Amino acid sequence: MRDISDNILELVRLTSTDLPPDVEATLRRAVEQEEPGSAARGALETILKNVELSRRNSSPICQDTGTPIFYVFYPAGWSTRKLRQQIETAVVQATKKAYLRPNSVDSITGKNSGNNLGGRHFPILHFEEVEGDTLTIELMLKGGGCENVGAQYSLPNDALNAGRDLAGVRNVVLDAVYQAQGQGCAPGILGVAIGGDRGSGYFASKETLYRNLEDTNPDPQLDALEKKLVEESNQLGIGPMGFGGNTTLLGARVTHLNRLPASFFVSVSYMCWAYRRRKMTITGSTLKFE
Amino acid sequence: MRSLDIPLSDETIRSLMVGDPVLLNGIMITGRDAAHKWMVDTFIKQTRQPQGDDLEVYAAIKPLLAGSAIYHCGPVVSGLDTGQYKFVAAGPTTSIREEPYQGMVMQHFNIKGVIGKGGLGPKTLVACHVVPGVYLHAIGGAASLIAQTVVRVLGVYKLDFGVPEAMWVTEVKDFMAVVTMDSHGGSLHASVETHSKAVLQGLLAKA
Numbered sequence: 001m002r003d004i005s006d007n008i009l010e011l012v013r014l015t016s017t018d019l020p021p022d023v024e025a026t027l028r029r030a031v032e033q034e035e036p037g038s039a040a041r042g043a044l045e046t047i048l049k050n051v052e053l054s055r056r057n058s059s060p061i062c063q064d065t066g067t068p069i070f071y072v073f074y075p076a077g078w079s080t081r082k083l084r085q086q087i088e089t090a091v092v093q094a095t096k097k098a099y100l101r102p103n104s105v106d107s108i109t110g111k112n113s114g115n116n117l118g119g120r121h122f123p124i125l126h127f128e129e130v131e132g133d134t135l136t137i138e139l140m141l142k143g144g145g146c147e148n149v150g151a152q153y154s155l156p157n158d159a160l161n162a163g164r165d166l167a168g169v170r171n172v173v174l175d176a177v178y179q180a181q182g183q184g185c186a187p188g189i190l191g192v193a194i195g196g197d198r199g200s201g202y203f204a205s206k207e208t209l210y211r212n213l214e215d216t217n218p219d220p221q222l223d224a225l226e227k228k229l230v231e232e233s234n235q236l237g238i239g240p241m242g243f244g245g246n247t248t249l250l251g252a253r254v255t256h257l258n259r260l261p262a263s264f265f266v267s268v269s270y271m272c273w274a275y276r277r278r279k280m281t282i283t284g285s286t287l288k289f290e
Numbered sequence: 291m292r293s294l295d296i297p298l299s300d301e302t303i304r305s306l307m308v309g310d311p312v313l314l315n316g317i318m319i320t321g322r323d324a325a326h327k328w329m330v331d332t333f334i335k336q337t338r339q340p341q342g343d344d345l346e347v348y349a350a351i352k353p354l355l356a357g358s359a360i361y362h363c364g365p366v367v368s369g370l371d372t373g374q375y376k377f378v379a380a381g382p383t384t385s386i387r388e389e390p391y392q393g394m395v396m397q398h399f400n401i402k403g404v405i406g407k408g409g410l411g412p413k414t415l416v417a418c419h420v421v422p423g424v425y426l427h428a429i430g431g432a433a434s435l436i437a438q439t440v441v442r443v444l445g446v447y448k449l450d451f452g453v454p455e456a457m458w459v460t461e462v463k464d465f466m467a468v469v470t471m472d473s474h475g476g477s478l479h480a481s482v483e484t485h486s487k488a489v490l491q492g493l494l495a496k497a
Contacts (some may be wrong), residue, residue, distance in 0.1 A: 023457040037308065039468055041428050046466070054379075063366045063379035063433040063454075098378045101366045102453050110324065112452025143409070145384040145430065161494055171494055178490045181483055183384050183408040185430040232493055236486040241430060242408060243468070244482050274431040 001082050007280060007287055008090035008137065009097075012068070014098045014289055015278040016060045021052045022213040023250070023275045027051070030187060030240075030247040040245025044187075045141070047273060058099075064143035064186075064275040065100040068116065068123035069206065073136040080127045087137075091116045091123055101142075104197045133283055138210055140277040146188060146270045149180035150205075152198060155264040162263045166225055169194055169254075170232075176268040177233045177249065182242015185272035189213065189251045190229065193267045196257035196272075201267030208253035209271050217254065225251045240273075293464070297357030298402040303422045308476040312426065314403070314465040317444065318359040319351060322456040323385055325448065326391040334394050345433075347447045352399060354459060359403030359426070361390065361397070364454025365437070375416045375443040377460070379433035381409040385425070393417030409470055411481030418473050425471035427478075439465045 027048060034041035068091060072083055090114045094100045098158065104118040105111070114122065123240040130136075153172040155164050160175050162168035163191040173192055180188065193204035217223035229252040239245025251275065293299040294302060296316025321329075331338040333348055340348070385392075385406030389434040392404060393413040402423045404410065406428040426446060428436060449456045470478040486489070 048437040054434040060379035
């Protein structure tokens with residue numbers, strides 16, 4: 001099997017330093033929603049300046065380069081064991097080159113491994129075999145500030161008047177946005193999973209964040225819910241950085257999983273505006289980054 | 291925009307109000323989760339015996355923190371191999387995790403400015419009144435831009451906490467921030483929370 005560690009290193013560099021076009025375009029539209037001279041508008045303008053500078057200098061958009069979450073879709077013939085080794089090599093190199101901050105800390109001793117490796121699940125790797133001959137690697141860097149404000153609700157929730165239906169989902173998600181205030185680096189993007197168990201719900205809530213921010217949900221009911229969540233969250237007036245303002249969310253992505261009769265979880269992953277995720281595909285000798 | 295020189299005088303602090311944008315100049319130190327817990331456990335509550343270089347570090351940071359600012363930041367640093375440190379990315383981290391410690395740390399070290407993002411709670415707001423001090427909000431995620439205003443890294447303490455958690459002594463020039471908690475009891479975070487809570491309750495009632 002060929003060695004693609006250098007390509008993966010480039011994927012990490014691109015993800016950390018070059019905000020995807022769909023996110024930047026959404027931020028540019030958000031600036032126009034804020035009052036000239038307001039702290040909210042100033043925050044968004046600073047954010048956009050930083051995005052341009054990071055791209056130009058190839059420096060991290062945010063110093064919290066987060067948990068690297070890789071999804072690898074591989075055709076038959078690739079070894080997941082070797083791919084894992086190559087991803088680890090790339091991550092160590094990316095840390096040396098200061099594209100990534102050393103972020104992997106032993107929870108018992110408090111010791112930072114210094115190279116972004118350590119124990120199981122750091123970095124986080126998902127492997128899935130696919131048909132065809134294209135290898136796809138998707139990477140998301142998810143910072144700790146936004147991860148900390150994620151939330152999971154078990155419905156019904158009496159305090160929030162939330163039953164086991166989409167109206168109940170809406171109520172608990174709005175509560176999650178309220179609870180987060182500006183702590184998760186608003187304006188944020190929500191990944192919401194309805195159903196599953198506590199583990200699969202959070203996984204699915206993150207998987208929805210790999211969608212393009214400008215697409216529409218193929219399920220019309222969920223598409224309507226996504227739009228409503230953004231519109232109503234923006235009425236909360238939390239605004240960029242929690243300074244107050246019209247842009248609390250840039251987007252919401254909703255998915256669903258089957259559940260047990262006894263359980264009805266709503267899992268909310270909050271993504272900061274520094275919504276760093278990139279994709280790399282290899283088909284034969286053709287290498288492409290998106 | 292007002293330019294402020296560190297050390298900050300009480301008079302300067304008292305003149306600052308929520309909403310004021312400022313540019314900071316001078317020497318300040320980064321400190322976040324591990325540093326705050328270490329300062330409180332070892333020197334304030336003294337529930338833990340000083341170990342290793344604790345006392346030396348305490349003696350070194352005490353004069354640096356007096357009248358100065360502490361920055362909630364875990365930077366990306368280049369030059370780790372050579373010791374020629376440079377901040378590559380240095381935005382603020384979420385401050386609320388320091389709420390159990392911040393007020394005590396401000397009072398113990400006479401810290402006048404706390405810099406971070408997302409704001410702090412009522413205990414810190416009391417300390418801002420008493421010390422007096424202010425909370426200065428930097429733009430979360432604007433890490434490359436902010437790193438350019440960190441003109442020099444003068445040294446580092448507690449590197450054994452790891453690069454993000456170490457206490458980096460820096461010289462800053464035109465470091466941008468907005469006052470969101472002042473020494474007169476004003477907190478933008480408290481008012482945004484109150485407003486958004488009322489709106490949320492209205493939306494939930496509408497369902």
